[in-house]
Amino acid sequence: MFVLVPGAGGSGWIWHLVVARLHAAGHDAIAVDLPADDETAGLRDYADLIVASAGAADDVVLVAQSLGGLSAPLTCDRLPVSKIILVNAMIPAPGETGGDWWANTGQEQARRDNDRAAGRDPDAAFDLGVYFFHDVPQDLTDYAIAHGRPQSGAAFGLAWPLPAWPDVPTRVLAGADDRFFPAEFQARVARDRLGLDVERLPGGHLNPLSRPDELTKALLE
Template sequence: MGRMFVLVPGAGGSGWIWHLVVARLQAAGHNAIAVDLPGDDETAGLREYADLIVKAVETAETAGTTDDVVLVAQSLGGLSAPLTCDRLPVSRIILVNAMIPAPGETGGDWWANTGQEQARRDNDRAQGRDPDAEFDLGVYFFHDVPQDLTDYAMAHGSPQSGAVFGLPWPLPAWPDVPTRALAGADDRFFPADFQARVARDRLGLDVERLPGGHLNALSRPDELTKALLE
């Protein structure tokens, strides 16, 4: 019987973004798995994502029994990971630069409801970027990620389908599970102050600020792993 860290990716669904953190958790003696989700599948919505997260845990359990799951959800993973809490022995949820949904809200409405676009634009102006420039993945996601990892991600990444954004978030409330919210201090896509406001308003949580940007699992894996283990 033991603890398992289950790491859920954001848009595109590639569990690869967690590979550096998985290696560090395992080196520290913990069980850890990264889930792959079908980001490019237009037929897969949040419920299908949740099913795949549960299946990944059940498959991993063939190597050992787990009675303590720590769900770690990055970005878009914040919509799907909580849907598994009624089927897995989840002891805590850790959000990493994650979307925090409201009951009945679609993922598509989340952006306007939370004011993400305005927060991004305000942060761009404050940091000297043109908020009206063409959206650049390098600027908002990979600005602090090592070049070799950026090159791999760009070559192997998948698009994100719109299916997960169309249906209302199905839970009546956030799961009754202890939850932490970690925010990259240099996140340009979900600025840290924006994350702090959403976490406070929706879950009554204070965010814990960490070094790095939106993909700090790739850019600052040591600091993120340490935070997950606290």
């Protein structure tokens, strides 16, 4: 079973196009909804919901997008996870808070450098359309914005509790056009923290919405 974990905002809806394609290919798949707007819910609570969503599955491929990279690995001691697949995901270090991850990895500087290289003003006001929805079809963008939930700070405040990344085969997929976590940035973090190379795919940060065919194919490889 594919268990697909969303990023900030917690909406499993971002995976709906991929879930449909996995089902069409004959695979069980479920997208997890997380209580992103609950200020009392932290990563452990997210992990509990991921485990509950997996039910009695006897083989789990755990797919985590963006912020989902912090919570998904916390389930590997409770689920029969055969593989972790990260999609434009945060990769934590032991003892690091989600809030510290940004400065520790140099994400802001990487974003700014990428903006300059692309001719965008790195000092312009942050725009969801520029960094998240630039390659997402308009109807999906409109729905996502209309139904989006704020992300609470609870997921960013506590130290990542594992002593090391789980001993589970892991793949790192990076959107070649990701403007928020540029692909070169993701490659550096994956290499430094996991000793892994990234697999580059078409699309930006929300490629589950913008490039579901290519992403689904990659998940099935």
